[in-house]
Amino acid sequence: MKINVKTSMSSYDIIIENGSFENLHKYTEDITKGRKIFAVTDDNVDSFYGERLSDMFSYCEFKKVVLPHGETTKSSEYLNKLYSELAEFKMSRSDIIIAFGGGVIGDLTGFAAATFLRGIKFIQVPTTLLSQVDSSVGGKVAIDLPEGKNLVGSFYPPCRVIIDPLLLNTLPKRVFNDGMAEVIKYGAIRDDKLFEMLLGDIDTCIEEVIHTCVNIKKQIVENDEFDTGERMILNFGHTFGHVVEKLCNYTTYTHGEGVAIGMLRITQKSEAMGITEKGTADRLRLALEKYDLVFDDYTFDANKAAQVLLLDKKSSKDTINYIMLSKIGETVIKEIPKTDTFLTED
Numbered sequence: 001m002k003i004n005v006k007t008s009m010s011s012y013d014i015i016i017e018n019g020s021f022e023n024l025h026k027y028t029e030d031i032t033k034g035r036k037i038f039a040v041t042d043d044n045v046d047s048f049y050g051e052r053l054s055d056m057f058s059y060c061e062f063k064k065v066v067l068p069h070g071e072t073t074k075s076s077e078y079l080n081k082l083y084s085e086l087a088e089f090k091m092s093r094s095d096i097i098i099a100f101g102g103g104v105i106g107d108l109t110g111f112a113a114a115t116f117l118r119g120i121k122f123i124q125v126p127t128t129l130l131s132q133v134d135s136s137v138g139g140k141v142a143i144d145l146p147e148g149k150n151l152v153g154s155f156y157p158p159c160r161v162i163i164d165p166l167l168l169n170t171l172p173k174r175v176f177n178d179g180m181a182e183v184i185k186y187g188a189i190r191d192d193k194l195f196e197m198l199l200g201d202i203d204t205c206i207e208e209v210i211h212t213c214v215n216i217k218k219q220i221v222e223n224d225e226f227d228t229g230e231r232m233i234l235n236f237g238h239t240f241g242h243v244v245e246k247l248c249n250y251t252t253y254t255h256g257e258g259v260a261i262g263m264l265r266i267t268q269k270s271e272a273m274g275i276t277e278k279g280t281a282d283r284l285r286l287a288l289e290k291y292d293l294v295f296d297d298y299t300f301d302a303n304k305a306a307q308v309l310l311l312d313k314k315s316s317k318d319t320i321n322y323i324m325l326s327k328i329g330e331t332v333i334k335e336i337p338k339t340d341t342f343l344t345e346d
């Protein structure tokens with residue numbers, strides 16, 4: 001399955017196919033032929049697939065850099081390490097970088113690719129569900145600062161994305177479910193049929209599920225490449241999700257778990273406000289439950305939560321655009337003053 005994403009500068013193909021990693025060299029031959037290849041991965045991914053990756057490209061000048069796994073790798077420290085390794089390998093602007101890992105490796109490597117020599121082509125080979133349906137599509141690349149996540153970044157689309165759903169077989173369950181929160185989000189905001197599929201046996205149709213999600217993200221990012229409008233609907237569940245993540249200092253709950261808590265909370269609220277069709281929150285809960293994403297025992301300090309909302313660095317406005325569902329598959333955007341506490345009230 002192939003999806004082409006158009007950007008203001010060019011376009012790139014996303015290939016979604018079981019087993020495509022095994023044939024990565026073939027799927028990228030037209031871009032990589034005669035070029036040096038610089039691959040970046042993390043130690044977990046390397047332990048499963050690193051050897052195969054190196055073998056595949058043994059016919060060309062190839063270098064693999066293995067970084068520690070985890071969000072802390074998305075830092076200026078490891079960015080500098082990549083710059084040094086790139087310089088040492090004497091990469092030129094016509095060579096190719098491969099990001100082989102989850103969103104951490106994708107975001108960091110993409111930012112290095114965007115900036116080293118003012119831009120080197122890069123290929124995304126996402127290995128987590130989250131990176132396959134979300135971070136590898138849309139061209140956002142970034143690193144974190146001690147002051148906050150994703151504070152330094154750019155829009156720098158890859159030249160190709162190769163998605164192999166079989167790579168997900170080695171993912172720990174919690175990491176898989178983390179990505180499922182974003183998959184459920186796509187169904188909830190855009191596609192009732194996808195949503196229904198998630199309630200069934202997903203193992204048999206994961207390729208189709210990923211394809212559907214990527215297609216939804218493609219349509220949204222093509223309409224709003226630089227995130228100034230429509231792309232905001234991808235933030236469904238994320239406003240409160242960020243509160244959950246911040247209040248636990250990015251430890252107790254993962255991003256997907258925060259988003260899951262956020263999606264259910266805002267839907268319960270909007271249903272009570274009469275904005276959302278009755279029964280929607282229950283249906284959402286059913287899907288979330290299937291992937292261990294319901295946290296009824298979650299408690300928080302309402303004052304601290306309100307503070308997080310007020311301090312949202314990305315927005316200088318006095319209001320927050322809340323994405324709500326009118327029903328599964330359809331959204332409405334409500335602009336609500338930051339001081340309105342509807343989301344953080346019992």
Ligand SMILES: NC(=O)c1ccc[n+]([C@@H]2O[C@H](COP(=O)([O-])OP(=O)(O)OC[C@H]3O[C@@H](n4cnc5c(N)ncnc54)[C@H](O)[C@@H]3O)[C@@H](O)[C@H]2O)c1
Binds near residue numbers: 107128137170175
């Ligand atoms: N650029 C974007 O548009 C965008 C969108 C959403 C999220 N993100 C970013 O993505 C990052 C999170 O990405 P993530 O959830 O993929 O996390 P991650 O990259 O940290 O991967 C999660 C864990 O899974 C392991 N792993 C990866 N692939 C594996 C495999 N196939 N088998 C076994 N283990 C594997 C990793 O080593 C890691 O421990 C965050 O930094 C977030 O900001 C970016």
Ligand SMILES: [Zn+2]
Binds near residue numbers: 182238255259
């Ligand atoms: Zn998200």
